[in-house]
Amino acid sequence: MKLLIYAIVSVKDAPGTLNSLLTGMKGTSGMPLYSVPFNEVSVVVSNINSEGLNASQTDAIGYAGLIETLAQKFTLLPMRFGSVMGSTQEIADMLGKNMNEILRNLEKVEDKFEFGLKIFCDSEKVRAGLKAKSAASAKLIDKPAPEIKHSVYLDYVNQKLKEHRLEELLMAYVDSVIAEIKGTLARLNSIDKFRKTGAEKNIIDAVFLLDKNKKAELIKVVEGFKKQYPELDFILTGPWPPYSFIDITIK
């Protein structure tokens, strides 16, 4: 009988509470949930029948829902969907081998939630704005251009150069947005990760790890960004369990 693992939960403050919460809760394929305790942590699991798990998207969503429910009451490390071990003894061995890393990660995410921020833009519109700005500043330092004969090749090179400059301007703009957001969020003591996607519309993907009680402040900050950058769309999601801030690969 294999075990599907949902989360590694810190139970140092309330060792008995987890089991009473799990009583009556069903896991993937309707299997009952239970915990495997080891020192200050417990691993939440359910059994998988011998044929293995034919998991669907619905199962993945249910799995995530269970982790969210647990995260409301406990500090935990969510497992990636489909994490399976052979027995409770295997789990205990795994915990013993990795306990330092597990405790370090649990400490990092204690009393914190993750939020996601996706930033979208109408890149054509932003490019047009940047182009206009760039043209205006070029005029200010305009020098008479030396007379050069036009050719197909020269026109092609000039065109490519213009496109390249525009891309550079766009990247500089994205960097300035990230710097502004990072600076503002520093006030909330958040841990953040930003990714420039290089996509046409979804230009920035960010995740923040924030104290649970700072949700309202984060929302206020993002509202401020919306006003500051009317050309951008901000999509804030969360609170999530701290999926994106765990740096541990179980051996």
Added chain:
Amino acid sequence: MHDNIIDRSKDVTILELLDRVLNKGVILTGDIVISVADVDLIYLGVKLMLSSVETMEKLKSGRYITSEKA
């Protein structure tokens, strides 16, 4: 209410949720068979990785099939 700013549209929430539960969190060696929506079963070997929602979409449209084995 401030909370209006948090996106709760079903599509965004599900995509974000799947992205997290399939791509992030603690990685553990394992062994499982997964099917995603109407996609045929994908056997994912010793190290389980169903890489991303994007991959799922590619799988659905039959354009791309992958599995990662440790």
